[in-house]
Amino acid sequence: MREAYQEQLGKLAEELAAMSTMVGTAMEHATKALLDTDLSLAEQVIDDDLRVDEARARSEEHAFGLLALQAPVAGDLRTVISTIHVAEDLERMGDLALHVAKAARRRHPQPVLPEDVRPVFDQMGKIAVKLAGRLHDIIQNQDADSAHAMEAADDEMDDLHRHLFTVMMSSEWEHGVAAAVDVTLLGRFYERFADHAVAVARRVVFIVTGQMPND
Amino acid sequence: MREAYQEQLGKLAEELAAMSTMVGTAMEHATKALLDTDLSLAEQVIDDDLRVDEARARSEEHAFGLLALQAPVAGDLRTVISTIHVAEDLERMGDLALHVAKAARRRHPQPVLPEDVRPVFDQMGKIAVKLAGRLHDIIQNQDADSAHAMEAADDEMDDLHRHLFTVMMSSEWEHGVAAAVDVTLLGRFYERFADHAVAVARRVVFIVTGQMPND
Structure with missing residues (x-):
């Protein structure tokens, strides 16, 4: 019984780690679409969001099981x-990447961003991708120490x-x-993406230590 | 066993219905603080948000139990x-009311809103309060029909x-x-408040009918 539980829980963690990768890629592509006014990349992010929603539904089914x-x-x-x-937060992160992609598509072929804020969004995109990448490792390895380090990246954001x-x-x-x-x-979408990433990391700390980290 | 379950579930529904009332009042006061540049009302909303967070934690504990x-x-x-x-969505609705109150406080004693958008926010506030009020009844009575009607108010928003x-x-x-x-x-805060209200209503439909309503 206990062994079956551990095995199923391990699979569930893998699914959530894979979802982190998906939403990280979505935000990476959405940011590129925004900066490069790349319509086809924006549309790819928009189409792919369905896969995030499906992954979330699947992981929830497995949790119910x-x-x-x-x-x-x-x-x-x-x-x-x-x-x-966690699956809910990850789905929401996917939605926020979707919003960025939709903004890029809405203004196409005009760029959405004035020149003087492009470097800021470039940076915000990089932090978002870094946060999602760390989440993958944190979920996979149940690494509470790395989870604490997420807060610093969120402060940068x-x-x-x-x-x-x-x-x-x-x-x-x-x-x-x-x-x-x-x-x-757009600024709000990136900021919320980071907030949800931190919320996920806090959940992992909770799972590992049994306590929510202090605010 | 079954009877104890029903009784505890009934209590949980009451807690969630009470939370709907809390976040509806929070948004009502936050909107009034915004329109009347009422600092003390804004601060009351900010202080009271803790009670929403506590109510959410308590209802989650009861669900775990x-x-x-x-x-x-x-x-x-x-x-x-x-x-x-549902408790998570309601807490988020409270946060959004909190954001409105903080915006009112940040600009005090200046009004945040230019004259020509005041009627729009007055309307958005009324719809938000209406949505939260309906949620109370929907949760209390597990009323799937009223839940469907939420979508119309969300369209207005x-x-x-x-x-x-x-x-x-x-x-x-x-x-x-x-x-x-x-x-x-601010517009985004009201719009998201309505989105979360609709999400809660959809959950109630799901609980009652066993199926998520179509998009």
């Missing part, structure tokens, strides 16, 4: 429920997000309101 | 897991959200970039 067949209690029960939350506002509010912003609206929404 | 003690299977299992998702963009993009917008950034983010 585990609960129904093994009826885990105490810590095991919490672990399985956590996988359901928050700094970049704040910097965007400074740029838009400055008297040198000459791209008008429409560009500011796009930049505001 | 149900799973551990009753080890429900099949439909019952899905119902209990759904309550965990989406229309208002789109209208905001039209107003900001028009040549008559004379409030500059800073106000547009605030309006963009």
Whole structure:
């Protein structure tokens, strides 16, 4: 019984790690589509989001199967429920990559981003991809120490997000309101992507240590 | 066993219905704080958010207790897991009300909203409060028909959200970039509040009918 539980839980962790890779790739491609005004890459991200949704539904089914067949209690029960939350956060990260891709498509063939914020989004994209990549390892190896390190990358993202506002509010912003609206929404998508990545990492810490990390 | 399960599940539904009321009130007050530049009301919403978080933690504990003690299977299992998702959506709705209140506080004593979008936010606030109020009844009575009707209110919210963009993009917008950034983010908070409300309603349909409603 216990062995079957461990084996099924291991498979579930692999599925979630694979989902991290999917949403990391989605955000990498969405950022490239945004920076390079690459319509076909944007459309690929939009099409591929369905695969993230399917992976989430599948992992939730497997978690249900585990609960129904093994009826885990105490810590095991919490672990399985956590996988359901993790899958939800990962799906949401996929949605945010999808929003970025849709913004790139909506303005095509015009670029969405004014020149002076391109480097900021380039950086935000890199941090998002790094966070998703770390998540893969954290989920796979149940590595609570690396999970703590996610917060630093999230702080970097928050700094970049704040910097965007400074740029838009400055008297040198000459791209008008429409560009500011796009930049505001896009900035928020990257910031939320990082928030969800941190939430996943915190769940893994909880699974490993039995305690939620302090805020 | 079955009776104890039903009783505990009934209590859990009551807790979630009470949470709907809390987040509806939070959004009502946050909107009033925003429209009336009422600092003390904004701070009340900010302070009260902790109670939503606590209510969510408590309902999740009760769901865990149900799973551990009753080890429900099949439909019952899905119902209990759904309550965990519902609590998560409701907490997020509380967070969004919190964001609105924080925006009101950040600009105080200046109003956040230019005169020409005030009626839009007044309307968005009313729809948000209506959605949360309906959720209370839907959760309490497991009313799948009313849950379907939520989509219409969400469409209204989406229309208002789109209208905001039209107003900001028009040549008559004379409030500059800073106000547009605030309006963009605030519009998104209301729109997401409605999305989460609809997600909760869909879960209730799922609990009652065993099927997720079609998109």
